[in-house]
Amino acid sequence: MLQPAPDRGTAQPSRPAGAPTGRPAPHRATVNPTDRWLITGFLLVLLAPPEAQFSLGSLVLSPQRVFLMLGLIPAMARVVSDRRLGARAADAFVVFHALWAWVALVKAHGITGALQPAGSYTIEFFGSYLVGRALTLSPAHLVFFTRRFFQFIIAMALLAFPEMITGRHFIRDAFGMIFSPRSTAGVEPRFGLTRAFGPFDHPILYGVFCASALGFVWYLAPTARSLSFRRLWRALAVVCAAFASLSTGPLMACSVQCMIIGWDVATRAFRGRWWILLLGMVFAYVAIDALSNRDPMTVFISYATFNPQTGYDRKLIWDIGSAQVRLTPAFGIGMNAWTTAPDWWPNTSVDNFWLLTAMRYGLPGVGALLAVALLAIYRVARLPYAGLKPLKMGWLVSFIGLSIAAVTVHLWGSAFVLFGYLLGMGVSLGHFRPPAPTPTPPRLAS
Numbered sequence: 001m002l003q004p005a006p007d008r009g010t011a012q013p014s015r016p017a018g019a020p021t022g023r024p025a026p027h028r029a030t031v032n033p034t035d036r037w038l039i040t041g042f043l044l045v046l047l048a049p050p051e052a053q054f055s056l057g058s059l060v061l062s063p064q065r066v067f068l069m070l071g072l073i074p075a076m077a078r079v080v081s082d083r084r085l086g087a088r089a090a091d092a093f094v095v096f097h098a099l100w101a102w103v104a105l106v107k108a109h110g111i112t113g114a115l116q117p118a119g120s121y122t123i124e125f126f127g128s129y130l131v132g133r134a135l136t137l138s139p140a141h142l143v144f145f146t147r148r149f150f151q152f153i154i155a156m157a158l159l160a161f162p163e164m165i166t167g168r169h170f171i172r173d174a175f176g177m178i179f180s181p182r183s184t185a186g187v188e189p190r191f192g193l194t195r196a197f198g199p200f201d202h203p204i205l206y207g208v209f210c211a212s213a214l215g216f217v218w219y220l221a222p223t224a225r226s227l228s229f230r231r232l233w234r235a236l237a238v239v240c241a242a243f244a245s246l247s248t249g250p251l252m253a254c255s256v257q258c259m260i261i262g263w264d265v266a267t268r269a270f271r272g273r274w275w276i277l278l279l280g281m282v283f284a285y286v287a288i289d290a291l292s293n294r295d296p297m298t299v300f301i302s303y304a305t306f307n308p309q310t311g312y313d314r315k316l317i318w319d320i321g322s323a324q325v326r327l328t329p330a331f332g333i334g335m336n337a338w339t340t341a342p343d344w345w346p347n348t349s350v351d352n353f354w355l356l357t358a359m360r361y362g363l364p365g366v367g368a369l370l371a372v373a374l375l376a377i378y379r380v381a382r383l384p385y386a387g388l389k390p391l392k393m394g395w396l397v398s399f400i401g402l403s404i405a406a407v408t409v410h411l412w413g414s415a416f417v418l419f420g421y422l423l424g425m426g427v428s429l430g431h432f433r434p435p436a437p438t439p440t441p442p443r444l445a446s
Helices: 033-046 063-081 089-134 139-166 170-178 203-211 214-219 229-243 248-266 273-291 296-303 308-327 353-381 386-405 414-429
Strands: 054-056 059-061
Touching (some): 059 089, 063 089, 063 414, 089 414, 139 170, 139 386, 203 229, 214 229, 214 248, 214 386, 229 248, 248 386, 308 353, 353 386
């Protein structure tokens, strides 16, 4: 007869779906070779320096854009046809955002003038989002992405630190010898050190790319211990790689992620701890607004910069840019220069991704993008399966850190493509389900 007691010869109950396995991620699943090559290729083209760009008529192409152009239709087909992905509510906001960007640019520049910037924006944002959706087909895909992401960061850091010390831009200079060289001038040293470019247009983009991996690397480290050498050295390596940029935005992204990780580790025994953290942030905002003679955004920007002059410039950018949004709230100004800047203000850059999106595409444009981000965060945070916790925490910490840092950084080029990919990854991750357990037939007791 069948014995209910758990003995060696007894039928063992199968593990319930989503139950903890004692491992940080579901490593037993595999990624098919094609997807492995696609994920690796995507990360590799993100590291192609601007010297590798070329022109095709009026369209400026880069390895990133070529990859996304080739992958857009197959990625869309997979999202629509694979029942594990499927169309989601967030996809509708993404489509609306891309279409509204076209409307805003056509209004600002006419149909002919809008073709190049609107086409490039669609390829980079819509393409990277769909590729991120399609290549996050299973937990194993996210684990493999993290592994490759970390490996590429280590490889870049091995050249970034000599670049910071010697002042020689090894990757950019090497590609400049093969293709057309591009200038790296205009970026002042800090603390007597050169700010490392790596393979990117600007040091800040190199730093943002590295910093975006911190949450993934921490939560998907191949260890089950909360504080272990494997976790600590990987996290430290990511922070050091980002530090070589000597930029505020990447270090802010690292700081935000470290604070969230620290809160997670320190409050693991408390129920409702994330609500406590959220309410604490709201209380801090209200307290600063009530007690300080500066608005909370000004206080935030002033403490998020290396020197007072940089903080002052970013405060002016926020004031001037906000005035522009109020003046053109529906359709923005497209790629035109802002009209609210005073004559004495020489700065034409906007070091705030969210603000510049509102300036270019109006409040509907930035609102749709924020809606996608918030929907993805909500869905991932609500995943109830214990076995998926490392995956969801890794994405949440990395994406939230990147999104907050984007308040003081404009994302363009490879950094913007990475943002779109991570956004698509979050939408797919938010609808993950653990595989159904394989039933084990009961055995007679021996």
